[in-house]
Structure formats: C-alpha cells, structure tokens
Amino acid sequence: MTLYMPLFKSCSTVKTLSQLHAHLLTTGLHKGTLASTKLIESYAKMGSLESARLVFEKFQTPDSFMWGVLIKCYVWNRFYEEAISLYHEMSCCYHETQFSSFIFPPILRACSNIGEVGIGQKVHGRIIKYGLDSDTVVQTSLLSMYGETASLSNAKKVFDEMLLKDVVSWCSIISSYLHNGKAKEGLELFRQMVSEGVEPDSVTMLSVAEVCGQFGSWILARSVHGHAVRREIQWDGSLGSSLVAMYSKCGDLYSAERLFRCSSNHSAALWTTMISCYNQSGCFQEAIDMFEEMQVSNVEPNSVTIISVLCSCARIGWLKGGKSVHCFVIRKAIDHDMERLGPALIDLYGNCGKIRDCQNVFNMVEGENIVTWNILMSVFARKGKSEDALTLFSLMHKQGLLPDSFSLASALSVCGDIGSSDLGHQIHGYVIKAGILCEFVQNSLIDMYSKSGLVDSANQIFEDIEWKTVVTWNSMICGFSQNGNSVEAISLFDKMYLNCLEIDKVALLSVIQACSHLGYLEKGKWVHHKLICNGIKGDTYIETSLIDMYAKCGALEIARRVFDNMEERSVVSWSAMIAGYGMHGQINDAISLFSQMVELGIKPNEITFMNILSACSHTGFVEEGKAYFTSMTRDFGIEPISDHYTCIVDLLSRAGDLSGAYNIIKSMSFPAGASIWGAFLNGCRIHREMDMLKRIPINLLDADYNSAGYHSLLSDIYAEGGKWDEFGKVRLKMRSAGLRKVPGCSIIEIEKRIYRFGAGDTSHSQTKEIYRFLEDFVDMAQKAGYTEKDLYTTDTGEFPRGNNVISHGERLAIAFGIINTSPGTTLRISKNLRVCRDCHSFTKIVSKLTGRTIIMRDLNRFHHFKDGFCSCRDYW
Template sequence: MTQYMPLFRSCSNLRSVSQLHAHLLVTGRLRRDLLPVTKLIESYAFMGSPDSSRLVFEAFPYPDSFMYGVLIKCNVWCHLLDAAIDLYHKLVLEKTQISKFVFPSVLRACAGSKDHLSVGRKVHGRIIKSGVNEDDVIETSLLSMYGQTGNLSDAEKVFDGMHVRDLVAWSTLVSICLENGEVVEALRMFKCMVDDGVEPDAVTMISVVEGCAELGCLRIAKSVHGQITRKVFEFDETLSNSLLTMYSKCGDLFSSERIFEKIVKKNAVSWTAMISSYNRGEFFEKALRSFSEMLKFGIEPNLVTLYSVLSSCGLVGLIREGKSVHGFAVRRELDPKYESLSPALVELYAECGRLSDSETVLRAVGDRNIVSWNSLISLYAHRGMVIEALCLFREMVRRRIKPDSFTLASTISACEKTDLVQLGKQIHGHVIRTDVLDEFVQNSMIDMYSKGGFVDSACTVFDQIKHKSVVTWNSMLCGFSQNGNSLEAINLFDYMYHSFLQMNEVTFLAVIQACSNIGSLEKGKWIHHKLIVCGLNDLFTDTALIDMYAKCGDLNSAETIFRGMSSRSIVSWSSMINAYGMHGRIGSALSTFNQMVESGTKPNEVVFMNVLSACGHSGSVEEGKYYFNLIKSFGILPNSEHFACFIDLLSRYGDLEEAYRTIKEMPFLSDATIWGSLVSGCRIHRRMDIIKAMKNDLSDIVTDDTGYYTLLSNVYAEEGEWEEFRRTRSTMKSSNLRKVPGYSAIEIDKKVFRFGAGEEPCFQTGEIYRFLGNFKNLTLEADYLQINE
C-alpha cells in the first residue's frame, strides 16, 4: 500500500482520483486490500463526491467495522448526517463488535441536530457497554454532542465523569456553555479550569473574551485581560480584535482604542472591529474617519466593513457619504446581487428620507434577502407608516417570499391601532396557517390586541403559550394595566410572585401602574417592598412609585422617594410636579419647576401640562396665564392639550370671555375636549349667553366623546332648551354612543372593591344599604332637632 500513498497525495481533483480508482481496479487491489479502498473512499469524499465514496464501499465484498467508520466519517464531512446515522444503524445490525474509531464520527453526526439526540443517547449507551467510555476522544465527542444539542446538564455529567480533564475537555466545556447562552457558567468553568492547574491556550482565551463581551461586565473583562497579559500570550490579530470588541461591548471605548493602536499589522478585521466599536458607542463620525484612514493605508474593506460604515451614515443622516460607499461597493463588485449589503442600504436611504431609493434596493434584492424586507417593514411600522408597512407585507406574500417571525411580528405591530386590529386578526390567521407561531410573534399579538382594546383576545393568545418568558408575562401585565383591568394585572403579578417566576423592572412598572389606576395604597406599598428586596429599583421604577403614591394619596412617601433619587430624569421632575398639583400644593409644584430649570433640565410639553394642571387644581389663574405664556420662551409650541388645560382653568374660575377669545385665536381647530371645558364653565357660572353665542361652533363638532354630548344636553335641559336637548340626544343615538357608567373603588383589608351604578349585588351589598339607610335616618333626625331648636 505504501507505493500508492504518493499517488493519493498527488490527487488534486476529482478526475485524478477517478484515474487512480481505475488503475486500482485493473490491478485488483480493490478486491483484496482494505487500505487502498478506505483511502479511495476518503479521497472521493474530500473532492466533494460522497456518492462515489458510497459506490466504492458497496463494491467491497466484506467491509469491516473500520471501513464503516471511514464512510460514516466521510458522510459527516459532507454534512450528510442522516446518511451517517443510517450507516451506523446498518453497522449495528451486521456487526457485533464495533471499532471505537466509529463512535466519534457518529456522535458528531448526532450533534448536528436536536432531532438526533435520542440516537446520541443510544450511542452513549453502546459506548458504555463496549467498555470504551474512558477513551479521551470519545469522551470529548460525547461532551460536544450533548452541548451542541442544548443539553448542558448532560454535558456537565459527562465532564464530571471524565478520568482525564485536559485542555481540550475544559475548552470544549467552556465553548458549549457559551454556545448555549450560559455566559456566567462558561466564565465559572474557566475559573475552575485555571484553579485545576490547566493552562489555557490562545483559542480558549478567545472564547472567554467573547463570553466577557456578551456579559458586558467591565470588571470581569479587565480581569480576563490581565490573565492574558500575565500568561504572555502571543497577541495575534484574532485575540487582539476579540479584546477590542470585548471592551467596546463593556462600554470602555478608550481601552478599545488603546488595543487597536498596539496592533502592529492592522488588517481589515482590525479596522472593522474598531469601526463597529465606534458605532456601538454612537461615535459615528469617528467610525467614518476610521474608514477613511483605512482606505488611506491601502487596506481593502470587506462586506462587514461596508455594512458598518453604511450603518454609520444612516444613523447620522449623511446621504452623500452613504451613496459614496454604495458606489464604492458597486465599482469593486463586492456585492453585485445586494445579498449582504441590502439591509444596510435599505436603512440608509430610509433614515435619510429617501424611501423610494430604499424600495428600489428592495426590488433589486427580490426574494434573495428577507432581512431587507424585514428592515423596511419594521422601519415603516416604527414611524407610524402603517399602510406602507402592510402594503410591503402584502407584496412579500404576492411574490411568494415566505415571511419569518420577524416579518410577522413587525407587521402585527403595525396593526396596533384600534381601527386596524381586524387586519391584525387576518395576519393572526395567516400565522396559524403557516405555523410560524413562535414566542416573538405571540408577544406581538398580545401587544396588538391589548393596545387595540381587545384584552380578551390578548388573554386567549397568552393562555395558548405553553412556555412563557418574562417578556410574555410583561406583555399581558401591560395589556391589563393599559386597558383598565388593574385588578387582573395585580392578580397576575401575585401569581408570578408566588410561583417564583422571573421578574424584571418592566414587570414592576406594569403592576405599579395598575395600583396607581385603582388607588390601591397597601398593595402598592407591598410591591414597593418586593421591588427593593429583588434589587430592581432604578430611575424608572422610582418615578413610577412617585406617581403611584401621589395618586393613592400618600404625598409624603412620593416626596421621600423623589428626594432620595441620586439622579432625576425629566420624567421624574414632571411626576413630582404632577404629584404636588393633584394635591393642591401649587407653591411646591412651582418651586419644583424652578428647581428643575435651575438644575439644567429643560422642561418639555408634559412638564408644562403638569404645571398648568396644578394651577387648575388650585385655581391659580394668574400663575396659569404666566406659565402658559412662558411655554414659547423654551422653544415649545403649545399643543391642543396645553390649550385644553388652560381653557379649563379660565372656564372653571369664571374668565369665560378670555377662554372664548383664546379658542378663537388657537392656531388649529379646537376639538370637543376644548369646547367641553368652556361649556362646563358656562354651566358652572350660569352664562347661557356665551353658549348661545357659540351655538354654531358647537353644532359643527363631530366626536365619539359621550361626555361632551351628555354635558351639552344637560346644559340645554337645565335652561329649558328642550329642542336643543332633543337634537343633542338624537345625535348621540344616531352615532350609537352610550355614556360609560362611572364607578367607585374602596380598599378594605388590602383588597380593592369596585361599585358601579346598576351593577349586580357584590360584596356585603346588603350591609352597605342597611348602613346607608340608618345613616339617612340619623341625618333626618339631626335636621329635625336642629329645626325645632
């Protein structure tokens, strides 16, 4: 056989292998010698012809276990995993004794898919029965098989049972922990490896550095960097680039720049890593300057480089520079079919307002890159361009481009408005028919139904999800809170808490909002305590707590939280101003506003709304006029809500002529809310003359606000204007509008109970009415005694 080895090594293509095959057939060596046969099987597989390998194997009269192993290995090389596993099953049926050489290749085939895990477990059993389970190569293969199929616990069991834990075994375990998203566990295993006296190599350190980058913890990142420096690893480009990326993901751009400067031979990967780091830190101008320097040094950019640079141009809005990079790619023919750069080009032109160019790129891509379609649909949805997003989705379906979960989630998000939920239901049906029902899509459907007011439909989707993540629970919690189902939100939170389910800041924000909606102070305090215990309180949750305590009547607790905040956002200031306002503390509200301005925080539209609302609660008309006129000095144009709040203040406290004049001078058409404030003021101050003066204005208003029509009809009834009363009521009836009944809520023994007019008897209703009857009798007796005295 040794005489043929140089011939096999000289085979450089399929034709030369075929010629050698013919020569071996003529000499008869393929009928009696095992080694030339196995070498020929390997050569065909290496040249990309697994069918020829199989034919050679089948032509041999009595293949042994070793030859089976060679063909199995060749099938794995060619990614024919099912064929490799079928061959193994055939071997098991034919041979009682299996060479240990077979097992590593079979395990690699099983590692290629989670569907093959059951086969892998059976192979593991046969390995134990064969007594070869202590072989180093087989043990490492078992470790990889369990890790790559997502069974980290089984992989760790194999690792714990290994008689020799060398560098390969430890590195494999670290890698599979990272592949399964268990970054903390991977770093823990690395520490155990070092403590066990096993010296890591550069390949291991690259994996550990990538793990630190995913974790984003700067302290651990520096510790790993120190380990690399102490062990005096050779800082090749790959390790340096990994460190550079690690520091940028940990938010230390300065360290990234230092490592970049130390790289002697900077290649395209090094420059691209630095450009990506600048993008990640939102230093887009620096990213573009780095790209220019890269070209000056004669380094040829790759597709990843261009993708990063196009992203920089899009985020800064530099259309001219972006088109220049686009032209560079076209001239160099780096991506002639737009298969790699199309998503970045679509986003570039869309971010720069060139939507027609985005769609032109999309048409050029066709069905070759669904990511580009997804990018534009998502961008349309986020910008509120709902029709455009839905039209693009329809065109995808028409072109027979199969939407993925990201496509469907973005399209469903575009249907969140009430009048588009029916379209969302149709997409829901499409999802069910095409069976693309993953958690990402289901969460989008919960959000869509919730924001459209269809909470029951959101609950149906929620109940159908078997394995719910914290995002799913949060979506349903927010859906309940946003639709006034606060008790349901609190009950859902209680279930999560008592079931020891994962919670995050969003979970607490949603349930705090629910407590705010119904004024449940005791429950809010309990949740505040759990928030502190879980260590999840931050700027956002503290701001939500301020609002909750204020709405539940505990202004002191709201003040305590506000004073204890280490940093305050504009939302925090706004919430505290609103808290003082709703409690009638106009002096404290205006003082907080002044403190905010002095701290360098510029007020926005919401802050001024809260200041005007505070003036309205306390009847401070002059202060209201001052702050309404102050809005423009901060570069803010008063919107309809500011005008509505200001007119409500003037109307409520009798300055009706000023309110009417303000409405007439508004830069946009006034709606039912604004006119309703003036009508309410006229009713309070008995100014029917003003109502008559604005009769034509009132008759032109078309709205679905039942409160406005109810108010107006009551005013007409009180003044005896029965014709106008009937006309207003007729308008409500023809529009199918009904007044939403109000309700009261009371908290007893840490439980909140709701009472509404016309509702069915509820908790202790009989006792309540008996108490009210007794209270009425006592009141009448007191009045009688007072009259007689």
C-alpha cells in the first residue's frame, strides 16, 4: 500500500481519484484501513463528501481513527451538525477505550461554529473521563471552543489547569477575552504572558492591536508597537495593517502614515488599510491621492480597495473621479457582477445627485443582494424622494426579499419624514411579527412616532426597551423636545445624567432646545456649565443653540458673550443673535449687528432677513424694514417667501399703513396664506379700520386655511364689530374642521424649578393664596390711584364679563412668583400665546407697585416690565 501513496498525491480531480479507487477495488487493497482512510480524506478535500461517506460505509470495521478522519472531513466542509451526529453515532458503536485524542479537536470545532456550548461541555466531560484532558492539542481546542461560545469562565478554568502554556494557548485565551468584550481582562492576560517570558507571536499581537484601536488608547498603542519592534516579531501583512489601523483609530494619523512608509511589504491589504484610515479621519482627498500612488506602485487593488476609494469620492462629491474609478473597475474586470461594488457605486452617484445613474447600477446588480436595495432606498430618502423609497421597499417585499434591520429603519425614517403614521404602524406590526426588535429598529420606531406627533407611542416603545443605549435615550429626548414636551425632555435628560450614561452633543442640543421653549434659564446655565467642564467648545451648532437659548430665556447679555467668544461664526450664529435682539425690541443693536455681518463679507440668508424684518416689525421701524425687504432681492438675490411677506405685511399693518400692506399682498406671485392675512387682519383690528376688509376680493370666511389662530382672530374681529352671524359661522367652521384655539399656558421659573398655569387654573396647592393675592392687589392698586378700567381693560375697551381675564395664566404666575420669592427678585415668565392688552397693563402696574422687574416672553417677543413701563413701549 505504501507504493500507492504518491498516486494519491497525484490525483488532482475526482475523476482520477475514482480511477485509483477502482484499481484498489480490483486488487483488493481497498480493504486496508490505511487505503480507505486515505480515500475518505482525498474525496473530502475535493468536495465529494458523498463518495467519502460511501467509502466509510463500505468498510466493515472502521476504527476510531477512521471515524475521526470522517468527522474531520465533515468539519472541513462546514457540515457541523452532521459531524456532531457522526460523533454521537460513534459513541453508541464503540467502547470507551477505543476513543483517542484525535477525535475531539474537530468535534469541538463543530460545537464552536454552531454555538453549541452545551454539547461542547458534554464532550469535555468525556475527555476528562478518558483521561485526555492533559493533551495539549485537546486543551487548546477546548480553549477555543469555550472562547468562541463566550463561556469565558470555563475557558479560564481550562487555561489555569494547563501544565504547559505555550504561545498558542496564551493567544487563544487572550483572543477569547478580547473578542468577547472583556478588553481589560484580555490586556491584563497579555501583560501576564509577557512577564512570564512567553514571546507573543504575530497572531497575538494582531488581536491586541485591534483592541488598542477600539480603546483609542494612544499610550497603549505605542507600548504594543514598541514591544513588537523590540522583540523583532515578524510582521506579516495582517499585523502591519492592524498596527496602521490601530494608530488611526487612536487619532494619530501621523504615526499611521509613518508606519506605512517604513513598511517593507506594501501589500494590497496595507494600501487599502491606509486609504481606509484617511477616510475615517475625514481626509478624503488624501485617500484618493493614496489610491493613485498605489496604482503607480503597480500594486493591484482589490474590491475592498475600490469600495474605500468610491467612499472617498462620494464624501467629497467628486463625480468625475468616481466615474474614473468606475471605468477602472470595468476595465480590470473587478467584481464583474457588481455584487460587492454595486452598493458603493450607488452611494457615490447618490451623493453626487445622479439618481438615474444609481438606478442604472441597481439594475445591473443581482436582485438578491439586499444591501443594494438598502443603499438605493437610503439614497431616495436622503434626496427627499420619499415615495420612491417606500415604493422600493414595497417592491422588495413583493419579490420575496425579507427586509433586514437597515431596510426597516430606512422605511420607518421615511414614514416619519412624511408623517405617514399608518404605514409606520404596519411596519411596526411586521417588526413585532418577525421578531426584528434590535436597537437600530427600535430607535427608528421612536423617531418615526415622534416625527408623526405620536410622542406617547414613542415613549411606550422607549419604556419597553430593557437595555437602553445612549442613542435610544437621545432619540426619546429629541422626540419630546421636537413635539413641545419640553418638561418631559428635560426630565428624561436628568434621568439619563443620574444613570451616569455618556452625554453626547445630540442630547445636549435637545435639552438646550427644551430650555429655550420653556425659558428655563437655570437649567440652561447648568447645561452650559457641563459643556465647559467636559471641554466641549468650538462646536458651532451647540454655541448657536446656546445663543438662542439665552436670548429666549431673557438673558440677552449672556447670549452676546457666547456670540463674542465663538471661534467661528456661521451665518446661522449671526442670525440667531439678530433674532435675539429683535425679540427683545433692541432694534438698534439688531441693525448694527446686521451691518457688521455684511461688512465682514458674510452673506445673509433667508432666515437672517426674516429675523431683521421681524425686529423692525416689533419696534415699528417702517422705513428700515421696507429698505431691508427691497435689499433682500436687489442686493442679495434672495426671493422673498411667505414668511418674509408676513413680516413686511405685519410691519406695515401695525404701523397703520394698511393700504401699503394690502398692495404688497396683491403684488405677490402666489396666493396669500393664513399667516399673511392674519397679519393684515390684526392691523385692521388695531387701527379700527374694518372697512378695509370690504376691499378684499376673497371671502375671508370661505378661505380654506387649516389654522386655528387665523379663525380665532377672524371670529374676534366679527364679535367686536357686532357681526354675530359671521362670528357663528367661523366658530361652526372651526368645530367642523376640528380646529381648536390653543389653550393659554404660562410658565414661571423659581429656584431652578418651573411651574405651569393655565387660564382659571385651580390645580395648584397654593390656589387660595394666589387668588387672594389678586383680589388684595385690586384694593392696593385702587388705593394707589388706579381704576378697575386700568386693571381690566380688554382689547375691546370694555370691562370683562366673568372671571376669564382676571384669571389668565400670566396673572396667576405673577401672583405665585411674588408670594414665593423675596422682594426685589426678578420674575421670568413664558407664555405660549400673545399677551393680551389688559394683562399687559396689569403687569406694568404690578412692576410699579411691587418694585419688581418682570421679564415676560410671549408668542412674538419679550416684554421687560420695570417701574410701570414696558420695553415694548406698548407696541407689540
């Protein structure tokens, strides 16, 4: 039989092996254990496992070695469950003494690959029973099995019981800890290994380098690199690439470049790693330059290299370069079916706005590649083609492709963007039915429901998630903040902070926005303090949000200090500061800042002009407002939109130039909406020019505006004019359309807490004291020379009937504030509606008689009351 061994090596195909097998059958040599075992092994290596199994079954008395070979062959071909079945079959056929150590490594490998730690433990028990637990190969196999099935305590026990720990066993236990998220313990084992004089090999160093990169620990990375150099550990391509990637992840791109340049073996993998490092650091042009250098060096790129370069082109929107790479792919026949490169090309063309090219690439790719579908759906969503994205999602489902978490998250995101909660509900049902409740999808559900205004449904999902990540907390905080649930947003942020979770910029921006909505100054200051303590500065978005927050909380001086200390100011930052001055009625400062902005060469945008026009409207600066409105188109090429027209119509209407306001409405190239007509109607109401309404060619009552504010204003105008039929029609229309007047709500901040009051509120624990103060204040005001008309004159000039005006939320908040604070304390109040005229007069009197400064923010602007005067000069 020994003579036939070279013939086995010469068999390169199943056909030649079959011919040799037939010859052995003819000569009778097939009956020998060695020949049959060799046939089994040879057939398995060529992928003909059925022939190998047939040889085994024809052998009358297979020994444990032959069983072991067959089991190993099944493991080679990744038939792990079948290998385990063979092991059980062998266990039933053979006596314990016939088991050898050769059997166990492959069966333990099978247990690892299918995650069957239970079967692996039973195999371990049999190993101990047969006295094979001291065999080094078996021990190393046990280490790998326990490590790969995340059973670290068992792995450590096996390792500790090993008498001889070689570099392979050390590498196995270290890798087990590192790859199961126990980086600290793994690195400690590495230190122990080195201290015991065991020299790590390149495989061990590879694992350690990967973890250093994950930690982002530059000091540890330098130590690992230094150890590899000092011990002269042979670098293969994988270790070199891993060390380069390690430095990049630690933020040391310079060391990564230097290591790359010093490497003697510039393989395709190393070039690709360096290109990826540039991408991860945002150096996309450098990544493209590196690819060009790679081509000059005559190193052939692979599909991974091409994907990285296409990513670079996509991120900088370099269409020409991306097309050049695409041509290179076609010319070199890299991935001819586009299965791997298709998604990267779709992403490239999508980022460059070439949707048709995206679809062309998509049509070239095999339809079973779900990644390609996901990328195209993502492109549609990013480019605002929501219907196309949902159509693609539906088509994917119809073709039998089961959506994965990315597909579902993209579809849910689109549903949130277009407010399609019905489809979102259906997708949610599918998610529950399919059991795809991963973090990615759950966060997308929270986002979808929040954007659809169903914040309670979003919160229910949030509460049901047992293990919440930082992203999950951020999603819910953003959901609350975006839906006006500012108190809930701040409360959830506080809970997140108390749970010692990492607070990132997303959460901070959301809570700053919530503080802005509430006018919650103390909490805003606290958040700002945490930003400073954590060294977060120089972020334009956060600093601009702080400007907006301080301005809306009445702390305009602090807002200006934040603005002045900014290292870099965007046009949004300038606009926010101008808006702050405008809402506080400081028109001269707003104009000065606008002029300074233009002189510095910063071009104002639509928002900037809306803010400066609004500032002019709040203060009655008619000529300046008209000049800005003209300059917007003439000097900066910005066509006015509805918001700009609303500002200029409001400015002219408030100033009494109703004819000018009406002429502007007539000159518009699009129909006026509810906000524009509302501004005009309010001007007519203020100046008692109701005859102007007769000149309007449209029936204001029949106008199809889905605005409760507009209809409320129109009904009030009809009521003041005694036109009760029209008043009734407006109210009937509001009821039939489901439009409700927004209930008034006032908020006051006292000792770092906020308190809410609605009109006629009696829910507070100090209700009796609040109403008693208001009654006593009437007597105090009258003794000071004020009349009831001074205190309660409404917009109609009549004394109010009932207790409605007397118990407005801002009055209750003021009374509560005076009762619960020491004399001289400034009261800060926020109201979600425009302050009515009689409450404005009342607050002026309060500030005079109590010596208090009262800062009140209503829907439109700030009012600073002091010594009986208001900063708005009764113009608002």
